[in-house]
Amino acid sequence: MANFNTHLNVAFMVSGTMSLTVYKAGLINDFGFLMCVALGTIGGLLPDLDSDNSTPIKLGFNITSFIFAFGLVMHWRSELSLLALIALWLAGYGSMRYVVFSIFTNMTVHRGVIHSVPYMAILGLGLTYFSYDVLHLPLAVSWFYGLFLFGGALVHLTLDELYSVNLMGMKMKRSSGTAMKFYQHKDKWWYLLLYVILAILVYFAPPFDAFWQQLRDPAPWAQLKLGLWPEMIKNWLN
Template sequence: MANFNTHLNVAFMVSGTMSLTVYKAGLLNDSGFLVCVALGTIGGLLPDLDSDNSTPIKLGFNITSFIFAFGLVMHWRSELSLLSLMALWLAGYGFMRYVVFYVFTNMTVHRGVIHSVPYMAILGLGLTYLNYFVLQLPLTTSWFYGLFLFGGAMVHLTLDELYSVNLSNMKMKRSSGTAMKFYQHDDKWWYCLLYIILLLLLYVAPPFEPFWQQLRDPAPWAQLKVGILPDMIESMRR
């Protein structure tokens, strides 16, 4: 299995390259380019949320705990005293960081249903839905954000599968097949639930056809082809 640094670096490089390509084609603006890089990198860490001692889960719960505590304080800031707000801050952080974290890590198994393709597809589609219908972002941007999150997760799963091959004597390790999962019989009811949720999200997802038509439009890719080489090299070719 690839380690944290490998997942982080490879996800960053892949998402950065793809984001830059889409940006140079004129399909994303400056902020969209940066968000896609960030989402692809985050996606490269997401499948390890089910590992109790992984860096992503600890970092994620630390950030979530801070945000949760901050939200509580901001909601009650005008109604409680300073000492009460301090107590609420500590209680909110402690609840998320230790109680919820304990329950989550005890309910999940590493390389279980979270470490699977349908689960990551749900996260990607869910983000697309949130961006388009809740945050009111443009259709193209919403789909790119969801796809980059999902793509980063696929980079993670692919790396784990590649690391399950012993290249020195070309044989599969015992971990082979436990990363890129679409179904596992031991968790069949969980997978049934995942696919039901996935089908529902596909049914209510933002329209995909206009986004696909924009990707198929030759104009952006012609623009990318013109700017793919530095001006000096391009002039020498002419």
């Protein structure tokens, strides 16, 4: 499979290129551009959350543990003594970093249901729903955020599949087919749950038709065409 640096760099390059495209078309603003790059890059690391020793899961749980401990202290800061707050800080961090992390790693298997297309689609749709209905962001921005997260995950899964091909001998490795998964019979009940959740999210998702109409509007793409080439090249072509 591809290593951490490969996933990180390729996801960053792909999401950066796509983000620049929709930015130059005027479909997202400066902040939206930065968020799409970040979400696409994060998406490129998400499928390895089921790997106990992967950099993304360790980094993710470290950050989550700090945030969880900080939230506990901020909530109780006016009601507890200094020593109690220190104990709460350490207990909050320790329970999340070691107890929850241990439970999570014991419950997940590398390249299991987390390392699959429907799971990543749930995360992407969930982000779209959260952005639009909770954060009240514009429709197009919400869909772009979800699509970039999902797209980054697809880049990860595609890389893993490409690395499962022995190009020198032009044959498939044993890991072939374990990355870009839509279903695995041994986890049929988990996949049933995933597709039920996915169907619910699709049903309650923000209106896609309106977003699609925005993408089909020729005006943004005409704007992109005008800014496609540097002025010197455009003058040369004309």
